[in-house]
Amino acid sequence: MLQSVDVGQRSIRDYRGIVADEILDRLNGLAETLRGLRILHLNATPYGGGVAELLRSIVPLLNDLGLVAEWKIISGDQEFFQVTKTIHNALQGSNRPLNKDDQRVYIETTRHNATMLEETYDVVFVHDPQPAPIPAFKGKGRSLWVWRCHIDTSSPNPEVWAFLHQWLSVYDAAIFTLDEFAPPDFPVKQVEIIPPAIDPLSPKNFPLQNIARKVLGWLGVRLNGPLITQVSRFDPWKDPLGVIEAYRIVRRHVPNLQLAMVGSMALDDPEGWEVYHKIRREGEKDPSIHIFTNLTGVGNIEVNAFQSLSDVVVQKSIREGFGLVVSEALWKETPVVAGQAGGIPLQMADGAGGYLVNDVEECAEAILKLLMNKDQALELAKRGKERVRQNFLLPRLLLNELSLIKRLTDGRPLLRKDWEAWRDRVCGMAVSESAHVFSAEFMGKSYVFCSEGCRDRFVAHPERYI
Numbered sequence: 092m093l094q095s096v097d098v099g100q101r102s103i104r105d106y107r108g109i110v111a112d113e114i115l116d117r118l119n120g121l122a123e124t125l126r127g128l129r130i131l132h133l134n135a136t137p138y139g140g141g142v143a144e145l146l147r148s149i150v151p152l153l154n155d156l157g158l159v160a161e162w163k164i165i166s167g168d169q170e171f172f173q174v175t176k177t178i179h180n181a182l183q184g185s186n187r188p189l190n191k192d193d194q195r196v197y198i199e200t201t202r203h204n205a206t207m208l209e210e211t212y213d214v215v216f217v218h219d220p221q222p223a224p225i226p227a228f229k230g231k232g233r234s235l236w237v238w239r240c241h242i243d244t245s246s247p248n249p250e251v252w253a254f255l256h257q258w259l260s261v262y263d264a265a266i267f268t269l270d271e272f273a274p275p276d277f278p279v280k281q282v283e284i285i286p287p288a289i290d291p292l293s294p295k296n297f298p299l300q301n302i303a304r305k306v307l308g309w310l311g312v313r314l315n316g317p318l319i320t321q322v323s324r325f326d327p328w329k330d331p332l333g334v335i336e337a338y339r340i341v342r343r344h345v346p347n348l349q350l351a352m353v354g355s356m357a358l359d360d361p362e363g364w365e366v367y368h369k370i371r372r373e374g375e376k377d378p379s380i381h382i383f384t385n386l387t388g389v390g391n392i393e394v395n396a397f398q399s400l401s402d403v404v405v406q407k408s409i410r411e412g413f414g415l416v417v418s419e420a421l422w423k424e425t426p427v428v429a430g431q432a433g434g435i436p437l438q439m440a441d442g443a444g445g446y447l448v449n450d451v452e453e454c455a456e457a458i459l460k461l462l463m464n465k466d467q468a469l470e471l472a473k474r475g476k477e478r479v480r481q482n483f484l485l486p487r488l489l490l491n492e493l494s495l496i497k498r499l500t501d502g503r504p505l506l507r508k509d510w511e512a513w514r515d516r517v518c519g520m521a522v523s524e525s526a527h528v529f530s531a532e533f534m535g536k537s538y539v540f541c542s543e544g545c546r547d548r549f550v551a552h553p554e555r556y557i
């Protein structure tokens with residue numbers, strides 16, 4: 092069986108007052124018509140990067156809205172993830188092709204994962220290229236399949252695109268972040284454009300107030316001088332070395348400037364270590380360059396603190412899918428200097444939030460301008476925050492996705508009408524019939540649980556959960 096990712100419980104009600112009532116009302120209304128629908132989100136990693144960030148919030152909220160949603164990940168070894176990173180890079184335009192061995196590894200591993208997907212769902216969202224061939228290998232069955240592509244596939248390497256293309260035509264629909272990302276010969280008729288969004292209530296984004304200063308102080312950041320930060324996977328497309336160059340230019344004018352490079356290692360991104368070592372070599376020459384990773388304890392709260400307290404957040408991407416980090420920084424009213432790439436200009440449309448740049452010199456100039464002119468920086472950041480509030484908060488994304496699900500499933504019988512009977516009342520997860528199930532009786536009715544722990548919590552206070 093594929094590994095499930097455990098998610099907590101969330102309530103859509105908590106978003107009242109943050110997100111427009113109209114969005115929440117429409118979302119609740121739509122969800123009511125989809126109650127009991129079984130949804131699977133399938134991707135390659137439970138941490139690191141934007142997809143994991145999104146699913147961590149989307150899945151519990153779908154459950155709260157009355158659907159039965161699960162998140163599962165495929166498994167693969169280092170070699171497989173080397174190949175999938177090559178595919179990722181090639182789809183974003185790199186010219187390194189796949190050799191025969193790479194192709195074999197990719198096919199064998201995804202075929203094996205296809206056999207491990209045992210349950211049936213009404214709709215399966217397959218994220219990015221890593222698991223893309225699964226419906227072709229497994230057969231579509233009675234499910235609807237949606238390929239959710241998060242990367243910039245507007246000018247893919249033709250050979251690698253042809254290789255992947257053969258498995259995409261079975262999909263019922265596909266979602267891209269931007270219109271221009273859908274390649275011209277894309278084989279799926281129903282293409283939907285849906286930009287991602289951030290979760291204002293996650294530990295990454297909720298207000299930290301004075302804890303932020305304590306967190307950065309503890310990490311060794313000087314709190315009495317200007318700070319610029321880039322938060323992103325250590326990936327050449329995010330141009331971390333370009334950020335260091337820009338910092339060095341700005342530092343000539345602002346000698347006490349500090350730079351924080353906060354980067355995560357993802358399970359499916361082996362290239363991260365190479366880039367990390369290059370940045371370390373640069374950073375070692377300068378004590379004002381701080382380098383942090385998720386592997387040394389810099390998690391959501393720390394990232395939140397950096398995004399909240401930096402004078403400028405930089406995201407100097409050369410190629411980008413969406414770039415959640417931009418909305419994350421703007422939501423904290425921090426001005427941003429970012430590469431004119433992928434979904435970044437959409438987030439900072441009409442000059443909201445800061446400056447878009449195309450090279451190191453422009454980047455340095457824009458950072459300096461924001462550091463030297465605090466009033467203007469704040470004004471831009473406030474406009475950025477308002478743009479995020481209106482467009483890039485999670486309920487809007489859920490509304491988009493449920494609208495698509497509604498259109499796809501209208502008129503189809505649900506696969507499981509008795510879904511309530513297979514829902515763990517404690518953790519909210521759908522419990523698979525094929526898994527080892529724990530059960531308990533209460534007032535003549537039987538309930539199932541994913542674990543002994545959930546069952547014990549239910550038995551202690553059943554009235555809380557029914």
Ligand code: UDP
Binds near residue numbers: 142415417
């Ligand atoms: N991120 C993190 N820790 C890090 C670096 C990144 O938590 O050290 C998070 C970041 O806050 C964001 C996500 O990873 O939520 C990156 O998403 P984005 O869309 O910017 O880029 P992707 O990695 O998907 O290309």
